[in-house]
Each structure stands twice: as C-alpha cells, then as structure tokens.
Amino acid sequence: xxxxxxxxxxxxxxxxxxxxxxxxxxxxxxxxxxxxxxxxxxxxxxxxxxxxxxxxxxxxxxxxxxxxxxxxxxxxxxxxxxxxxxxxxxxxxxxxxxxxxxxxxxxxxxxxxxxxxxxxxxxxxxxxxxxxxxxxxxxxxxxxxxxxxxxxxxxxxxxxxxxxxxxxxxxxx
Amino acid sequence: xxxxxxxxxxxxxxxxxxxxxxxxxxxxxxxxxxxxxxxxxxxxxxxxxxxxxxxxxxxxxxxxxxxxxxxxxxxxxxxxxxxxxxxxxxxxxxxxxxxxxxxxxxxxxxxxxxxxxxxxxxxxxxxxxxxxxxxxxxxxxxxxxxxxxxxxxxxxxxxxxxxxxxxxxxxxxxxxxxxxxxxxxxxxxxxxxxxxxxxxxxxxxxxxxxxxxxxxxxxxxxxxxxxxxxxxxxxxxxxxxxxxxxxxxxxxxxxxxxxxxxxxxxxxxxxxxxxxxxxxxxxxxxxxxxxxxxxxxxxxxxxxxxxxxxxxxxxxxxxxxxxxxxxxxxxxxxxxxxxxxxxxxxxxxxxxxxxxxxxxxxxxxxxxxxxxxxxxxxxxxxxxxxxxxxxxxxxxxxxxxxxxxxxxxxxxxxxxxxxxxxxxxxxxxxxxxxxx
Numbered sequence: 001x002x003x004x005x006x007x008x009x010x011x012x013x014x015x016x017x018x019x020x021x022x023x024x025x026x027x028x029x030x031x032x033x034x035x036x037x038x039x040x041x042x043x044x045x046x047x048x049x050x051x052x053x054x055x056x057x058x059x060x061x062x063x064x065x066x067x068x069x070x071x072x073x074x075x076x077x078x079x080x081x082x083x084x085x086x087x088x089x090x091x092x093x094x095x096x097x098x099x100x101x102x103x104x105x106x107x108x109x110x111x112x113x114x115x116x117x118x119x120x121x122x123x124x125x126x127x128x129x130x131x132x133x134x135x136x137x138x139x140x141x142x143x144x145x146x147x148x149x150x151x152x153x154x155x156x157x158x159x160x161x162x163x164x165x166x167x168x169x170x171x172x173x
Numbered sequence: 174x175x176x177x178x179x180x181x182x183x184x185x186x187x188x189x190x191x192x193x194x195x196x197x198x199x200x201x202x203x204x205x206x207x208x209x210x211x212x213x214x215x216x217x218x219x220x221x222x223x224x225x226x227x228x229x230x231x232x233x234x235x236x237x238x239x240x241x242x243x244x245x246x247x248x249x250x251x252x253x254x255x256x257x258x259x260x261x262x263x264x265x266x267x268x269x270x271x272x273x274x275x276x277x278x279x280x281x282x283x284x285x286x287x288x289x290x291x292x293x294x295x296x297x298x299x300x301x302x303x304x305x306x307x308x309x310x311x312x313x314x315x316x317x318x319x320x321x322x323x324x325x326x327x328x329x330x331x332x333x334x335x336x337x338x339x340x341x342x343x344x345x346x347x348x349x350x351x352x353x354x355x356x357x358x359x360x361x362x363x364x365x366x367x368x369x370x371x372x373x374x375x376x377x378x379x380x381x382x383x384x385x386x387x388x389x390x391x392x393x394x395x396x397x398x399x400x401x402x403x404x405x406x407x408x409x410x411x412x413x414x415x416x417x418x419x420x421x422x423x424x425x426x427x428x429x430x431x432x433x434x435x436x437x438x439x440x441x442x443x444x445x446x447x448x449x450x451x452x453x454x455x456x457x458x459x460x461x462x463x464x465x466x467x468x469x470x471x472x473x474x475x476x477x478x479x480x481x482x483x484x485x486x487x488x489x490x491x492x493x494x495x496x497x498x499x500x501x502x503x504x505x506x507x508x509x510x511x512x513x514x515x516x517x518x519x520x521x522x523x524x525x526x527x528x529x530x531x532x533x534x535x536x537x538x539x540x541x542x543x544x545x546x547x548x549x550x551x552x553x554x555x556x557x558x559x560x561x562x563x564x565x566x567x568x569x570x571x572x573x574x575x576x577x578x579x580x581x582x583x584x585x586x587x588x589x590x591x592x593x594x595x596x597x598x599x600x601x602x603x604x605x606x607x608x609x
Contacts, residue, residue, distance in 0.1 A: 038362050039412030043376035043398040100400060109534065110513040110527060110556060111381050111601070112426045113483055113490055115402065116439070116446035116467040119423050123444070142401035143423045143441070147379035154575075173400040 051171055054090075061086045066150075067125055069163040071106075074120040076128050076165075084125065087167055088132030091139070099134065100173040101125045102166045103143040104150075106159035111145055118143030125165040210367075215250065215589040221336055224255040224278035226262035228298070229285035234321070238286050238296065241325025245343040245366065246332060250588030264299040264313075270306045278303050280336055284328070286316075293317050296324045300335055309335045322369060342561045346605040347568065348373075348383045348392055349579060353597035360394065362409060365561075365604075367592045373409055383603040384427050384436075386453075392603070393417070393427035393436055404438050406453055417455040428471045428480075429453075430497070437461065437471035437480055448482060450497075462495055462502060473497065474517050481505065481515040481524065492526055506539070508546055514557060518564045523584070525558040525567050536569050538584060549586040559604045570600040 054060045067080040076084060091097060103122030105114040122141035129139050151158035225243050228235040246252040255278040262268060262283035273281050284298025299311035312331050316324040326343040333341030342365055351359045356377045363370035374380060378397040385392060390409060395402045402425045404418035418424035422441035429436055435450050440458075448461045448468045461480065462468055467490070470483040474494075481494045484502070489510040493502040506512035511529035518524065521541070528537040528546070533553040539546045554572040561568070566581045566588070573591065577598030581590040593599060 038371040038373050038409050040372045041374050041407070041412045041414065043374060043378070043396060102400070109511065109529070110470065110483070110490075112439070112470045113467070113513050115381075115423060115425050116469045119441050119446050120467070123441075140401075140421055141441070144379070144397060144402070145381075147381065147397060168400070 051169060055169055062090055065167045067121075067165045067167075068160065069121055069165070071159070071163065074117070074124050076124050081128075084128045085132050088129045088134045091129065091135070092133035095135070095138070096170075097138065098170045099129065099139045100168040101129070101139065101141045102148075102168065103141065104148060104162055104164050104166065105146050106162045107146045107149065107154070108159070109146075111147070115143045115145030115147075118145045121163070121165045125167070129167075210591075210593050210595070212591045212593075214591060215583075215587055218587060220251055220253040221279055222253045222255050222277050223280040223282070223332070223336065224257050224273055224276060225332075226257045226260060226268075226281065226283045228283070229261055229263035230287050234294075234318075235286050237321055238325045238328075241322050242282070242329045242332070245326060245329035245341075248366065248590060249333065249341075250583065250590075251333075251337060264297045264311060268301055268303075270301070270303050273301075273303045280309065280332070282328070282332055284311075286321075286324075289315065294321075294324075296328065298328055298331075300332055322364065326364065326366075339565070340563050340607065342563050342565070342604075342607075345562055345607060346389070347579075348385065348603045348605065349570075349599055350380050350383070350601040351594055351597045351599055352379075352577070360392070360407075362392075362605075373407060373412070381601050382426055383601055384429055385603055385605045386429055387431055387433040387606055389606045389608045391453075393429065395425045395427065404436070406436075415453075415455060417451055417453065418449075418458075420458075426469050426471060428473055430473050431475055431477040437473065439469045439471070448480065461499055464502075470514055472515050472517060475519055475521045481517060483513045483515065492524070505541075506546075512537075516558045516560055516567075518560050518584075519562055520564055525560060527555055527558065536567065536582060538567070547586065549582050549584075550580070550589075552580075555580075557601055559602050561604050562607045568602045568604050570602055 055062050057063055061083060064083055067076055091099060101122045103118035105118045122143055126139050126141035130136055149162040151161040225239050228239050243254055247254050255276050263285040264283055266283060268281055281301045281303055282298055286294055286296045289295050293315050294317060296316050297313040300309040302309050310331060329343040330341035345365045346362055347365055348362050351361055358376045358380045359372045360374040360380050360383060361370045362373050376396060376398050381395045383392050383394040391406050393406045396405055402423045403416055404424045404427045406415045406417050417436060418438045420440050420442035424440055426439040427436045435452055437448055437450050439446050440449050446467045446469050448471050449458050450461055451458045464484055464486045466485040468482055468484045472481045478497055479494045480497050481492060483490050484493050490513050491504055492506040492512050492515045493504050495502040509528050509530060512526055514527045516525045524539045524541055526537055527534050534555050536549045536555045536558055537546050538549055552571045556570040559568045566583055568579055568581045570577060571580045577600045578591055578593040579599050579602050
C-alpha cells in the first residue's frame with residue numbers, strides 16, 4: 001500500500017502500448033483529465049438587527065407574523081384580516097421599514113411546484129398589505145415552498161402549520 | 174486530512190472481502206462529509222456472466238482496482254460476476270478459454286497495474302470473448318494512486334460498452350443535497366457509485382434544484398441563503414459562484430440549454446411563477462411564456478428545440494411543452510390530476526415524471542411517440558427524477574423509513590438501487606453528463 005502515497009501529478013498518454021501485439025488495442029487519455037476537483041464554499045449567514053419593541057413584544061399583535069391557509073387554498077382567511085391590517089398600518093406609519101413575506105406549503109408534491117404554490121400565498125398576503133396601507137415598494141413576496149416547515153411532522157396537524165405566509169421586517173432578512 | 178471527519182465507508186453488500194481493501198484505500202482521498210450506503214434491491218432478467226480475473230501488479234493495489242470494476246458491473250444489475258478463483262491473469266497472459274467456459278463465464282477481463290518510473294501508475298487490461306475465443310477490446314492508460322477508483326470506473330465503462338453496446342456511466346458523477354439536523358444543507362458531488370463525495374456548498378439555508386451544465390463543469394441551483402430563492406451558477410473546480418437570477422420575488426427551477434449558453438428559470442418578478450430564459454452570466458432575461466397560473470420546472474429537450482414544463486393552466490398541474498423560443502404550448506400528460514417534474518431521456522424518446530396515483534407520488538415514464546405511461550415504482554414520495562446520461566437508469570429522491578434516500582431505477586423498472594446516508598436526508602439528485 002506504500003506506493004499509493006505517491007502524490008498525483010497530471011498524467012500524460014503512454015505511447016507504444018497500442019502497437020505491442022500482446023498489449024491492449026487502445027490507448028486512453030489519462031484518468032486525471034476526466035474532471036476537476038471540488039472547491040467547497042460556505043454560504044455566509046444573514047445578520048439580524050434589533051427591532052422596535054412593538055414588533056417583538058408578545059402582547060403586541062405585531063409580534064404575530066404568520067397567516068395560515070387551508071389545503072390547496074391561497075386566499076387570506078377572514079380570521080387573519082385584523083393581523084394583516086395591523087401590519088399594513090405599521091408599514092404606513094414607518095415608511096423606512098421594509099417587509100419580506102415568505103409563502104410556505106406542506107411537504108406533499110414537487111419541491112418546485114410547491115415553491116410556486118407558496119408564491120401564490122405570499123402574493124395574497126402582499127396584495128392585502130398593499131391594499132390596506134403598505135407601499136408596493138415596501139413589500140416583497142417570495143416563496144420558501146416546502147423547504148422551511150414550522151412543524152417537521154408528517155400529519156395533517158403539522159401540514160396545517162406549514163401552509164402559511166410569514167411576515168419579516170428589515171433586520172430579519 | 175481532518176481525522177475528525179467521518180470516513181467514507183462503502184457498504185456494498187455483495188463483495189465484502191474486496192471492499193475491506195477498498196475502504197483502506199479511500200483513506201487516501203479527500204474527506205467526505207457523510208457515508209453513503211448502496212443497496213441493490215433488484216437485478217435484470219438476464220445477466221451476462223463475466224469474470225474479472227485478479228490483475229497483475231502489487232496485490233493490494235490491483236485488488237483495490239479490480240474490486241471497483243467488479244462492484245460497478247455487479248451494481249448495474251446487468252452482469253453476473255463469475256468467481257475468478259484467485260488466479261492472477263494479466264493482459265499479456267493467454268487465457269485458457271476452456272477453463273473459463275467451465276466456470277460459466279461468457280466474457281473475461283485480465284490486466285495489470287504497475288508503477289511507472291516517474292511515480293505514476295499504468296493500468297492495462299484486455300477483454301476476451303470466452304465463447305469465440307478472441308479479444309473484444311482493451312485499454313492502457315496512466316493513472317495515479319488517488320485516482321485508482323476513477324481508473325476502475327473507466328475499465329468498467331469499457332467492459333460495459335463492449336458487452337452491452339452502449340456507453341457505461343461508471344465514470345460519471347452525481348450531485349445531491351444532504352440535510353443534516355435542522356439547519357445544515359450540503360450540496361455534494363460524488364462518483365456515480367456514491368463514493369468519493371465532496372461538498373461543493375455548505376449552507377444554513379435550503380439548497381434545491383441542482384442542474385449540471387452540459388460540460389459537467391458547473392452546477393446551477395437554487396439557494397435560500399438570503400432568505401429567498403435565488404439562482405446561482407457555481408463553477409465546481411474554483412468554487413466561483415455567479416448569481417444569475419436575483420429579481421424581486423422568487424427565482425427558481427434552473428435548467429440548462431443543451432448548448433450550455435442559456436438557462437430557463439422561473440421568476441415571479443412580473444406576477445405569478447413564469448418561465449424566462451437568461452444567459453449563463455445572468456444577462457439577457459427574456460420571458461418565454463405567459464399564463465395566468467403557475468408555469469414551472471422547465472426542462473429542455475436534448476435537441477434544444479422544446480422546453481417541457483409543469484403548468485396548472487388547465488386547472489391541475491400537468492406537463493406541457495413549448496418551443497424553446499416561445500409559441501403555443503401543447504399538453505403532454507392527461508392521465509390523473511397531478512403530473513409534474515418532466516425530464517427528457519437523452520435519446521428524447523421518453524419522458525420521466527412524477528405522477529400522483531391514489532395519493533402516492535410515483536416515478537412514471539412516458540413513451541413520447543405512443544404516449545404510453547408506465548409506473549416504475551410503488552413508493553409514495555418520489556421526487557426529482559434525473560436520467561443517467563446513457564438513458565438506462567433514472568435516479569430519484571424518495572423516502573424510506575421516514576428518511577430521504579436516493580433510488581436508481583432502470584427504465585424497465587427491474588433494477589433498483591438505493592443510496593442513503595445514515596445521518597441525514599438525501600434529496601434533489603442530478604446525474605451529471607458524460608465527461609470526455
């Protein structure tokens with residue numbers, strides 16, 4: 001096994017073996033030219049900053065950030081209208097703040113198709129936020145599809161928690 | 174190497190003795206992040222009996238080489254490995270055909286590996302037709318100790334091609350994503366047998382939809398590292414990354430054009446999820462199609478003329494195709510109410526996709542001329558099909574015992590292999606191209 005420790009260098013074609021009557025018929029390219037090595041990249045973390053207390057205080061409605069959806073449904077349900085209204089008003093009174101709305105789905109089905117379904121949920125929340133006072137350029141709607149479940153379970157109770165839109169403010173994304 | 178990194182341990186169950194040597198050999202390679210296990214759960218109906226004799230040369234080295242060759246051929250499900258009974262046979266020996274015929278072999282490979290004067294190694298082998306008593310082919314090439322596995326894959330490719338009549342895929346690579354714990358995502362590149370895995374990208378946020386450039390040098394994928402999906406093109410050798418789509422909203426589902434110059438991507442910047450094309454450097458964004466609903470999962474036909482995609486324009490997600498520069502879309506799937514993730518076979522004759530049947534998501538393949546659909550699995554959570562570049566196998570993500578695993582299925586559904594990682598979920602496979 002000692003020989004195996006010999007370092008690898010770029011190899012060249014061996015000449016002559018194809019003409020030998022007892023040797024193999026073809027001479028191949030060196031194996032090293034097959035493909036490059038892999039350089040590992042680590043993606044940088046996103047830094048988060050402090051937020052005003054009214055967005056984080058559990059007693060404030062603005063600390064609630066999630067809108068839940070029914071199975072295969074993409075409309076904001078009546079029970080979440082007060083919540084969305086409160087956030088739209090906050091954006092209107094804090095024009096320097098921006099909001100990222102992340103749409104999410106449960107795990108069933110294609111990841112990319114679910115990404116598109118999550119976008120429909122984020123778009124529905126954004127539409128309502130803008131209708132109720134947020135500026136169009138304050139709000140961005142994106143999708144995380146099925147990639148970031150709130151509940152990692154695989155039953156209907158878990159799925160219901162994962163079909164949602166989350167509202168994030170500047171400093172949280 | 175980092176001694177704390179877990180060692181890669183091949184656990185192919187068929188030839189454990191030779192694999193012990195193989196394992197120690199792997200210590201010399203780059204550290205891998207996780208160990209991959211391959212299990213074979215099916216084989217072809219008729220397998221070609223082939224004997225790989227013990228090659229000449231330093232016994233540890235030649236055994237490591239021949240074990241790679243034997244494992245590749247056995248794992249393909251198309252060969253029955255005949256026990257060579259420990260006889261060393263080099264490419265210059267004259268095989269006694271009668272003996273090999275008595276052992277049941279139709280084909281025999283013999284060879285050697287030896288150190289050349291400059292410290293490199295030379296692998297040589299010949300393949301014989303035992304019944305016709307003649308030479309079928311052979312090859313000689315220079316290799317080096319860390320590339321011994323690659324040399325074995327290459328020998329297996331030549332044997333496969335001579336005996337099956339189509340190129341082997343043992344030297345190709347696969348990409349896939351490993352999720353371990355709540356917030357560790359790694360994009361791995363491994364040999365087609367799951368060995369020699371290396372991380373190209375490590376992130377705390379999800380990575381999905383890897384797609385190989387046609388020359389195998391770059392991967393396009395979707396990364397959520399900025400809290401939203403953005404499309405990157407990543408050069409594997411240098412680690413250099415280019416953001417090719419970061420528009421307002423979501424950016425996803427990259428698919429390379431066969432000439433490697435463009436990507437089809439899905440953007441929500443103009444409302445909804447719609448297909449656009451963009452140059453590989455991120456310039457020249459053009460909208461391809463317009464629908465009021467969802468268009469996603471584009472996939473170019475091998476000739477570059479069409480883009481197959483998933484759309485809910487008819488009420489349920491179905492597969493359509495459109496000209497690569499636009500035009501009218503034609504519906505391709507009609508059976509069932511959930512058909513997604515189209516992938517064209519390399520010969521463009523069939524299409525792999527995922528179809529929901531009785532609530533279960535299963536791999537299906539459609540013959541595009543006859544429109545006949547065949548279900549290839551009986552699992553419940555198949556995703557993300559990807560063809561081997563010779564069109565013989567389809568790799569998918571699926572679930573076993575609550576864990577994400579990869580499964581390779583032959584296009585006739587007979588041969589099945591499972592690739593899993595003990596400590597995590599494996600998903601989002603993409604089979605790389607042939608590399609010259």
